[in-house]
Amino acid sequence: MTEPSALKYTKEHEWVLVDGEVATVGITAYAAEKLGDVVFVDLPSVGATVAEGRVVGEIESTKSVGELFAPVNGTVAEVNDAVVAAPELVNSDPFGEGWLIKVAFTELPELLSFDEYSALVGE
């Protein structure tokens, strides 16, 4: 698991780990906690073109449905098949094994710092 303080964030409660030109994306522990037990994850296909701010997947819990937004423009390089098979990884390790997609991006938009995101969720 990557230290949450080393990650970037979006207002949609997603975290982004930038490594070269690939962004790994997941949802935050705060979002996972709010959703409750995740029972179904729907992710885009590898190779799909995604646009910043567009819905690219779904995260369903027993209680509700969350949408996964692409935080960057780019192409899906990899999806986490393990989390599709075992959606509970989103709850047990949201910043690690619960990652969702990797996107090869063309340009990185402005994202929130750890401190800015912490302030957003009041923690």
Place this chain on the structure above:
Amino acid sequence: MTDSSDSSAPGSAPGSAAGPARYSPLHQAHVAAGASFTDFAGWQMPVRYSSDLAEHHAVRTAAGLFDLSHMAEIVVLGPEAADALDYALAGKISAVAVGQAKYSLLLGREGGIVDDLVAYRTGEDRFLVVANASNRAAVAEQLLERCSLFDCQVFDESDDIALIAIQGPKSFEILSQVPGVDIPALEALKYYWSTPGTFRPVSTDADRGESEPARHELLVARTGYTGEDGFELYVAPDVAPVLWDALLETGAGSGLVPAGLASRDTLRLEAGMPLYGHELGLATSPFQAGLGRVVNLKKEGDFVGREAVESGASEGARVLVGLVSEGKRAGRAGYEVYDGETVVGAITSGALSPTLGYPIAMAYVDAASASDGANLLIDVRGTRVPASVVPLPFYKRET
């Protein structure tokens, strides 16, 4: 990510919509247990302690402890209390024996459902009416008005009564072993009956040798909203925290866990039990909701809503059905239901059933599409998912 459930929208201030938030007498215990909270009818109630699914499974296999202190308790007392409730409610409450309970409906004049509730006869002339928290004011007001025609009085005692429910197959075993709890008739207590009990907290070292701790009264009912065996314990708010801790301590070895409203919702859905505001409302008639059995048209005398109900649900009105589908994508409240290319109804509650492993939903659909086995489609955010009509409940415990 955005979350479509409004209850957990980040940044929503507790109680901001309708005055200050209300807190259960057990609030500190929930905070200490690490609960997440949700607004429910103006109350900050535990939605989960750790995991919705773990809490759900605990109730099905062992036991769960629920704080239901937000619910409304209204006492109707007096020589004509039974007659008053025969007039005020849809069921024949005068036929309920002392100690017995009855699920009933408070109907509006137009035949719609103001609330669903349970009436406990706790004495020849005394009834405890337990209503939904969201309908407390409406039920209290209507009972006061309707009962004013009879020789009886109505007291809203909601603020003076806390409610703890223990639900699950191990409930009896646990409740019968709680130190200080004395319920003489517990073993013989039948489903939908209640009995008095007492709770004397076991003294701690701090007060040894002093006067015996007080003995507090309990009302113990074998009722619930989970589809499992279980008990509901009515107790004074200041005693509730000690009783809650004693139950958890006694039950820990048997798998008892505190359970939040999220699991309560999936449990009641599996058990096919309606939830006011989802399956029931002012625009719903009891017959549409499959609650015709609760309306006693044979009882003598008038009751509020009788005339409207006797004229019958309008032909072709949508009726409540169960829907099951394959895969993992559950229909949710508000999703449309199709028969072929035609919209025939909408879902009122839905979830991926934790016990059954497939999606279940309750929906109101046109009578023509409501027969068991009918093949329908649920519009799950743009994808039509096949679903079949099944009889309710989805889950029934083995007895």
